[in-house]
Amino acid sequence: MTTILISGLGLIGSSMARVMKQSAAELTLLGDDPNDDTAQFLLDQGIIDERVTLLDAANRADIILLAGPVSVIIKQLKQLANVLLKPNVLVTDVGSSKTQVMAAAKDLENRQIAFMGGHPMAGSHQTGAHAGRKHLFDHATYFLVNGTQTTAQTKSFQALLATADLRWTTVSAAEHDALVSSISHVPHVLAANLVNTAAQQLRHDPVGLSAAAGGFKSTTRIAASDPRMWTAIMLSNADVISDQLTTYIDQLKLIQAAIKSRDADQIRHFFERAKAIREQLDHDDSRGK
Amino acid sequence: MTTILISGLGLIGSSMARVMKQSAAELTLLGDDPNDDTAQFLLDQGIIDERVTLLDAANRADIILLAGPVSVIIKQLKQLANVLLKPNVLVTDVGSSKTQVMAAAKDLENRQIAFMGGHPMAGSHQTGAHAGRKHLFDHATYFLVNGTQTTAQTKSFQALLATADLRWTTVSAAEHDALVSSISHVPHVLAANLVNTAAQQLRHDPVGLSAAAGGFKSTTRIAASDPRMWTAIMLSNADVISDQLTTYIDQLKLIQAAIKSRDADQIRHFFERAKAIREQLDHDDSRGK
Incomplete structure (x- = not known):
């Protein structure tokens, strides 16, 4: 009988609990929120x-999964260093x-x-335990950053999530943070900035944002994500995100100059390149890669 | 019997043809592509x-609808000034x-x-007549810019699209271009730039874009739009788009500075504001406004 303690039962934590509950293993699931x-x-x-509290129940757990905001995870890792835990x-x-x-570990x-560091690449602009579901992670990439865990521990953790058919991907912490900044952190900043800037620009227009079609809506959907969680993420990866934003702004200025000077070839090339890359992404997906 | 000539039978033109075909009016639909x-x-x-060609069949039409790229529309308006047309x-x-x-008119x-200038706020990253459908415009905003048309002409045009239950909105050309730049043109530039920059940043990473979750995909879906059409749009509204990009970049630098200096309050306020605005947009939608 395996005992698992999950701290933080929002969208991600409660969805992981749901997946683990249908694994083959007999397990007791302790929850802290x-x-x-x-x-x-x-x-x-x-x-x-x-229902337990992390520090009181930590010594009963075979696996402790920290699923709160990054700022909370960091605090909890330091607290856990000062309590008795099972040796394995x-x-x-x-x-x-x-x-x-x-x-912090x-x-x-x-x-x-x-x-062992981990990060499932799934999420939603929805938040909270009610929005959680056992299929949230299906076929998603799950990043692992090797710490001091044994191979056996990695395997038993993976077995608990077997039904989600995850793409387990081991990376270094630095590679992870650069990658995730590119495909998640920076896009969140851009989407929120688009919403705020458009609303500001249209504040005196009686039609305003209400005329937006599906394109604007899908492009800005992630701007409705949980502000507290995303603030914690920004603080935890601030330098990488800031550096990448500099590159993004530099590139944006190049295409802005091409638009201003009506450089049709450069503009078309810019859109052609984006289309090819974006379509490849859907193509890879449909092949289950 | 009304005769309608539509030039440009891509996604928009062919969808408008589909909607008109189910209107109450008896009509003949001539198509140029x-x-x-x-x-x-x-x-x-x-x-x-x-099937016709625009200039040969123009004198048979009661309504001529130009539905090609903006650059083609501008050319056609000048050509139409030199051919015989029905007086009404x-x-x-x-x-x-x-x-x-x-x-150009x-x-x-x-x-x-x-x-009469017009612009239905509907679209898709898909293109072409096969992707067209009669429900593409349902409940969408349809901008009208008054030219020299009579009220009766406006009404008979609107009647042809009655089944789409459009939100007819009359604006000036300048207001239209600023509004649409905010909610459509600039978002297209940002999405394409995100795809291109992320791909460039991850070009040496073996995992790369393939780890992207739903957030990245929805945020960049419009980057797969037709490059030729979007190049024409950029050229036709270049100054407004370029000016708005300057504002967008200025705002992005502000939040970048807040991230770099770990200003948690400012970051949270930025995300809170975006979430409130974005959720209001869905809320208005669900009320059918």
């Missing part, structure tokens, strides 16, 4: 077996940036506690 | 009644920018031919 309604809902649904416990997380998380690792 | 397969497909489907004909268009189009208007 500051929100009473969330905890009660998951108890009522049979998704967690018992695996501590892991789902935080959206990894360099700071891996650094050092105290724990110095105590010979196994830590 | 340089692509033989497109024309034959629409003839086979009964969506157009006859209404010439209109669906171009994505209006200042240049209204200017001046010769026609000087000949006492009625022109």
Whole structure:
């Protein structure tokens, strides 16, 4: 019988609990969340077996999964270094940036506690336990950053999520943070900035944003994501995001200059390149790669 | 019996033909498109009644609808000023920018031919007659820019599209171009630039874009739009788009500075504002406004 403790039962944590509950292993699922309604809902649904608090129940767990905002994960890793844990416990997380998380796990690792960084590439502009679902991660990339875990621990963790058919991908923390900044963190900043700037520009226009068609809506859907979570992500990967924004702005100025000077060839090439790359992404997807 | 001539039978033109075909009016639909397969497909489907060329058939039409790229519309408006037309004909268009189009219609208007600018706010990253459908415009905003048309001509045009339940919105050409730049033209530039920059940044990363989750995909879906059409749009509204990009970049630098200096309050406020605006947009939509 494996005992799993998940701290943070929002969209990601509660969805992981749902996936684990249908794995082959017999397991007890302990859940920690500051929100009473969330905890009660998951108890009522049979998704967690018992509500606990992380530090009180940590010594009962074979696997501790930290699924709160990155700022909370970092705090919890330091707290866990000061409590008694099972000798073979695996501590892991789902935080959206990894360099700071891996650094925060050092105290724990110095105590010979196994830590493995993790990050499932799934999410939604929706938040909370009610929005969680067992298919949220199906076929998604799940990044692993090797810490001090054993191969056996990695495998038993992966087995708990087997039904999601994940694409397990091991990367360094630095590679992870650059990659995820490119495909997730920076896009969130751009989408939110587009919404804010468009609203500002149209503040005196009686028609305004209401005329927006599907293109604007899909492009800005992620701007409705949880502000607290995304603030924590920005703070945890600030330098990488800021550097990439500089590159993005430089590129944007190039195409802006081409538009201003009516350089049809350069504009068309810019759109042709984007179309080819974006279509390749859908093509790879449809082949299940 | 009303005779309608549509020039340009891509996504928009062929969808408008589909909508008109189910209107109450008895009408003959003449279609002009340089692509033989497109024309034959629409003839086979009964969506157009006859394939013609614009200048040869223009004198048979009660309504002439120009639905090609903006650059083609501008050329055609000048050509139409030099051919015989029915005295009561209404010439209109669906171009994505209006200042240049209204200017190009001046010769026609000087000949006492009625022109009305138009722009349905619907579209897709898909293109072509096969992707067209009669529900493409349902409940969408349809911008009208008054030219020299009579009220009766406006009403008879609107009646042809009655089944789409459009939100008819009359604006000036300048207001249209600023508004549409904000909610469509600039977002297209940003999405394409995101795809190109991310691909460039990840060119040496073996994982790369393939790890992108739904957020990146929805944010960049419009980057797969037709490069030729979007190049024409950029050229036709270049100054407005370029000016708005300057504002967008200025705003982006502000949030970049907040991220770099780890200003949690400012970052959270930025995301909170975007979330509130973006959710209002969905809320307005669900109320059918």
